[in-house]
């Protein structure tokens with residue numbers, strides 16, 4: 227892992243590529259926002275320019291069947307749904323640099339080349355495969371992952387334990403990948419790179435899987451059963467398994483087989499826990515077999531449920547992100563998902579939770595603080611006021627004799643918390659704990675409100691020279707806190723952060739996370755903001771949401 231505080235080389239951050247069989251929902255958006263926040267954070271920290279890839283997974287039986295059900299051809303369905311994903315991610319301000327569709331010729335070429343590399347290196351063989359096949363999961367399942375149920379007509383059938391989908395006994399000639407030979411190399415890779423999968427419970431889960439038998443993997447399907455996919459290069463009777471096809475997208479975006487080595491293996495994949503095995507077992511094994519290194523990092527997150535239930539079309543409880551942007555604004559909804567989503571645990575969604583959180587933390591705490599500290603009634607000159615050392619002496623210099631000092635121990639605690647915040651936030655981002663970074667910032671915002679409230683600057687008399695010094699110092703400290711919060715929040719709420727920093731007259735080149743200093747005057751250094759005219763007042767930072775509110779934008 228690259229150092230928490232300093233810049234580093236550019237990396238390829240990726241979201242999963244989303245199935246083009248149904249429109250986006252908030253789970254997809256959550257994956258993309260996590261990757262986007264990491265990408266933006268790296269950029270603001272001064273890392274070499276990186277890439278953020280996303281896209282749509284367009285092949286396979288699932289898509290073929292969805293197209294039949296919709297009465298359109300697979301390419302028509304994919305073009306339409308892929309467009310919806312691109313639109314939703316663009317609207318969500320996901321700053322992707324690459325959007326890949328697996329139906330594109332560049333991807334087909336990469337997959338066929340990858341297949342040939344596997345074949346040339348002896349990693350594939352043809353075998354007859356028989357077993358229980360789960361179409362929605364696109365894989366064969368062992369007996370241990372099956373349960374007996376009755377179908378809608380009351381007949382006994384077998385279903386996948388994990389998803390409840392019915393499975394069918396299937397026999398076919400397939401190409402097999404020698405996955406079993408990679409058990410030890412995979413274990414060694416994980417042991418040598420203990421931070422490659424985060425959070426830790428998922429790393430342990432993968433190690434656990436690798437202690438069990440690792441059977442060879444079927445990596446093609448008979449063309450007669452699956453036409454919508456990429457043909458095996460040397461055998462047109464077979465279609466490449468959709469997961470091999472899909473995983474290679476991470477190489478196609480970096481120009482495999484020509485230019486990928488400029489990026490590979492500096493890849494950081496953000497994935498949901500449902501696709502962990504594909505990314506942490508199959509993908510590294512396939513890469514090793516093709517003569518490439520495994521990805522540098524896999525960041526795993528859990529799922530969103532809705533009112534305690536799994537989101538599903540049949541339950542009719544799928545939450546559409548675009549309607550949420552209308553209800554809560556793009557930044558409000560980004561903040562909610564990233565602040566409430568905990569990678570280790572499933573999170574439950576309901577509308578009231580969004581309203582409560584964004585009202586309290588964005589409208590009241592952050593917006594209220596900006597509003598109060600920039601009010602013309604206490605800051606009539608609309609400038610970044612001066613800090614006075616005599617009012618707020620360095621804690622190490624303070625001996626109780628400084629007559630002007632009114633700073634309390636709580637004030638010193640606040641200053642210490644905010645000074646350490648940038649490093650804390652960086653290390654939470656680095657550890658894929660974005661929600662913790664936001665929790666720390668929210669706590670500091672609350673403490674800054676306490677600071678402001680405690681000293682009641684509106685009661686101070688600006689005409690009294692001693693009181694004016696103290697009044698200016700209070701406002702200076704508050705604006706410095708807000709500047710740090712605005713800077714740190716850029717990867718999560720880019721529009722609000724921009725509004726906040728513009729109001730504080732922080733120039734674009736002063737918004738980097740690299741060398742973000744807080745309260746330089748407290749440390750005896752010049753403050754470039756002191757005396758600066760504040761930016762124009764462009765209104766309330768974030769409007770409070772009404773419970774039943776339909777649209778704010």
Ligand code: ME8
Pocket residue numbers: 241242243244245252253254256257283472473475496497498499500501528529530531537
């Ligand atoms: O699995 N909560 O695509 P997909 C949180 N095409 N995240 C969720 C979620 C939920 N309820 N539901 C989905 C695929 N996701 C494959 C991926 S990658 C080479 C191929 C997120 O559209 C989660 O990250 O079913 C999941 O892995 C991803 O969306 C893609 O889901």
